[in-house]
Amino acid sequence: MLKLSEQVYSAMRTHGEETYPHECCGVLLGRSEGDVNCVEDAVRAGNTRTDSAHNRYNIAPQELVKIQRQGRERGLDIVGFYHSHPDHPAQWSKTDFAEAHWLGCSYVITSVQKGRATVTNSFLLTGSGEDDKAFLDEALEVERCSVAAL
Amino acid sequence: MKIHIPTPLRVYAGKQDSVSVNATTVGEALGQLTEEHPDLKKHLYSEDGKLRAFVNVYLNDEDIRYLPAKDSTPVSEADSLSIIPSIAGGAPVMEEATALPELSTAEMARYSRHLILPEVGMEGQQRLKAAKVLCVGTGGLGAPLAFYLAAAGIGTLGLVDFDVVDESNLQRQIIHSTKDVGRPKIDSAADKLSALNPHMKIVKHETMLTSQNALDIIKDYDIVADGTDNFPTRYLVNDACVLSGKPNAYGSIFRFEGQASVFATEEGPCYRCLYPEPPPPGLVPSCAEGGVLGILPGLVGIIQATEVIKLILGKGDPLIGRLLLVDSLGMKFRELKLRKNPECPVCGTNPTVTKLIDYDQFCGIQPAAAPAAVLNGIEQITPMDLKRRLDAKDDVFVLDVREPYEFQIASMGGHLIPLNDLPKRVSELDASREIVVHCKMGGRSQKAAEFLKQNGFTKVQNLAGGINAWSAEIDPTVPKY
Numbered sequence: 001m002l003k004l005s006e007q008v009y010s011a012m013r014t015h016g017e018e019t020y021p022h023e024c025c026g027v028l029l030g031r032s033e034g035d036v037n038c039v040e041d042a043v044r045a046g047n048t049r050t051d052s053a054h055n056r057y058n059i060a061p062q063e064l065v066k067i068q069r070q071g072r073e074r075g076l077d078i079v080g081f082y083h084s085h086p087d088h089p090a091q092w093s094k095t096d097f098a099e100a101h102w103l104g105c106s107y108v109i110t111s112v113q114k115g116r117a118t119v120t121n122s123f124l125l126t127g128s129g130e131d132d133k134a135f136l137d138e139a140l141e142v143e144r145c146s147v148a149a150l
Numbered sequence: 151m152k153i154h155i156p157t158p159l160r161v162y163a164g165k166q167d168s169v170s171v172n173a174t175t176v177g178e179a180l181g182q183l184t185e186e187h188p189d190l191k192k193h194l195y196s197e198d199g200k201l202r203a204f205v206n207v208y209l210n211d212e213d214i215r216y217l218p219a220k221d222s223t224p225v226s227e228a229d230s231l232s233i234i235p236s237i238a239g240g241a242p243v244m245e246e247a248t249a250l251p252e253l254s255t256a257e258m259a260r261y262s263r264h265l266i267l268p269e270v271g272m273e274g275q276q277r278l279k280a281a282k283v284l285c286v287g288t289g290g291l292g293a294p295l296a297f298y299l300a301a302a303g304i305g306t307l308g309l310v311d312f313d314v315v316d317e318s319n320l321q322r323q324i325i326h327s328t329k330d331v332g333r334p335k336i337d338s339a340a341d342k343l344s345a346l347n348p349h350m351k352i353v354k355h356e357t358m359l360t361s362q363n364a365l366d367i368i369k370d371y372d373i374v375a376d377g378t379d380n381f382p383t384r385y386l387v388n389d390a391c392v393l394s395g396k397p398n399a400y401g402s403i404f405r406f407e408g409q410a411s412v413f414a415t416e417e418g419p420c421y422r423c424l425y426p427e428p429p430p431p432g433l434v435p436s437c438a439e440g441g442v443l444g445i446l447p448g449l450v451g452i453i454q455a456t457e458v459i460k461l462i463l464g465k466g467d468p469l470i471g472r473l474l475l476v477d478s479l480g481m482k483f484r485e486l487k488l489r490k491n492p493e494c495p496v497c498g499t500n501p502t503v504t505k506l507i508d509y510d511q512f513c514g515i516q517p518a519a520a521p522a523a524v525l526n527g528i529e530q531i532t533p534m535d536l537k538r539r540l541d542a543k544d545d546v547f548v549l550d551v552r553e554p555y556e557f558q559i560a561s562m563g564g565h566l567i568p569l570n571d572l573p574k575r576v577s578e579l580d581a582s583r584e585i586v587v588h589c590k591m592g593g594r595s596q597k598a599a600e601f602l603k604q605n606g607f608t609k610v611q612n613l614a615g616g617i618n619a620w621s622a623e624i625d626p627t628v629p630k631y
């Protein structure tokens with residue numbers, strides 16, 4: 001399950017509306033507690049795909065290193081990622097799957113139709129490696145996490 | 151030092167978020183990590199022992215792939231290593247919508263030597279058929295490049311050229327033949343390519359690539375192969391590729407040496423990361439001025455073609471982040487490591503070039519103005535005016551200041567005194583007569599005219615554009631060289 005606050009939930013969706021018709025992307029910081037990924041913060045990342053940003057996203061590893069470090073300083077881990085699908089359903093694509101390597105993390109996708117965020121879904125990347133990895137539909141619970149948003 | 155483990159890999163590292171090691175180099179640190187936690191190994195490295203493509207390891211803020219000393223980079227206790235799997239994806243647009251095109255029986259027969267290579271196979275050949283490649287230029291590099299790409303089965307090949315075939319091209323531009331002299335290169339090239347492979351689609355862009363049309367032309371292609379021979383177009387192709395996210399299989403040649411690389415990929419550097427600024431105009435002569443070994447573009451163009459094919463197949467190690475230097479006299483191939491420059495004006499983190507600019511101006515090239523009538527006090531005469539005067543049987547003495555071997559190639563009947571011999575042979579000239587000085591293109595003769603003027607010759611003129619302009623405008627039987 002993915003738990004996140006109303007603020008984080010709407011921050012991801014607003015991000016997708018802002019970058020429409022391009023894809024947005026970002027990192028979810030929080031804690032992994034058993035089967036639950038609990039998100040404390042959504043950090044926006046620059047989409048480094050300038051070529052086909054309407055249907056591709058990519059987060060520069062350098063930026064990821066930085067976000068991970070900032071998270072560490074706040075006692076938070078990377079527990080997932082989010083991106084938008086402009087004018088496409090909130091379902092993972094072949095590319096999303098091929099390029100997903102963070103096993104145990106949640107991949108959140110928001111469909112942005114004509115500039116408005118519609119459906120938001122989360123998928124958990126399961127498995128033990130590249131050979132047996134799989135995306136599982138994951139429940140998404142919008143509520144207050146164990147630490148109140150500051 | 152500390153090695154930070156990302157969430158997905160912690161189960162293989164005793165559930166720790168970081169592992170402390172005691173190491174003096176990056177390689178040692180990673181070695182200790184995988185020794186202590188052997189399960190991590192297969193997640194970080196592929197079977198051949200290379201770091202997996204989607205795994206990035208950062209020493210502080212630097213990707214270790216780009217550290218000059220790589221694994222041998224020294225580390226201290228204060229440093230930290232971060233293991234970062236990559237993050238990317240995309241909406242289901244292209245790859246799922248367009249299935250790969252089928253091969254016909256004739257195509258299967260044609261490509262059978264590819265089909266039995268596991269690295270190509272049916273899927274690879276279908277990828278080649280689906281691919282759209284743009285060749286900028288059909289000259290020295292473009293000729294072998296386009297030829298081999300056509301033979302290999304690229305489905306759509308775009309050609310950009312506006313030049314016509316000249317006799318002097320045939321020494322290296324093997325796609326054109328003797329009967330094509332005077333024809334547009336693009337037509338000549340398209341004929342040869344469709345004769346070689348009738349299964350492919352050829353798109354002709356008979357135009358000069360400019361800042362106005364480049365993005366529009368490039369947008370329909372997957373990969374660009376740059377076979378241009380001048381700096382403004384090279385920067386234009388680079389920037390257009392970076393801005394539109396298309397890889398650029400680059401090659402260039404000069405005299406006996408060549409270079410090749412793959413620029414403007416997502417992870418790799420671009421031409422501007424290597425050369426942020428063009429050389430001052432005139433410093434690096436073009437092939438027309440400096441000469442080129444005819445075989446060399448064959449060698450370099452085929453390296454470009456190889457890179458294009460590899461990029462399409464997704465096989466092998468592309469020349470991304472590597473500059474291959476070809477020395478044909480020594481027959482040596484060397485390699486320079488290139489890295490993406492974070493400050494690069496076009497592909498860096500804060501790019502200042504976000505649309506195409508005026509590349510002639512960037513390269514310091516003045517727009518072609520009407521030739522000056524007087525240069526440094528020397529009157530310039532056009533070939534047309536000289537012809538009029540000669541036809542009118544005016545008393546004009548034509549002085550040729552080129553080298554004897556040039557005189558052998560082409561002459562317009564002038565009196566030959568090579569520029570360097572002029573001071574000691576000046577007595578051969580009559581200061582009372584009108585003298586028109588010429589060389590190949592007008593540069594050396596200008597110097598000669600200035601020298602004569604300083605030595606009391608008052609009636610000296612320089613033939614603008616030299617014997618080549620004479621050949622182009624007045625007498626085509628005089629060979630251009």
Ligand SMILES: [Zn+2]
Nearest residue numbers: 096239240241
């Ligand atoms: Zn996606």
Ligand SMILES: [Zn+2]
Nearest residue numbers: 420423494497
């Ligand atoms: Zn660059």
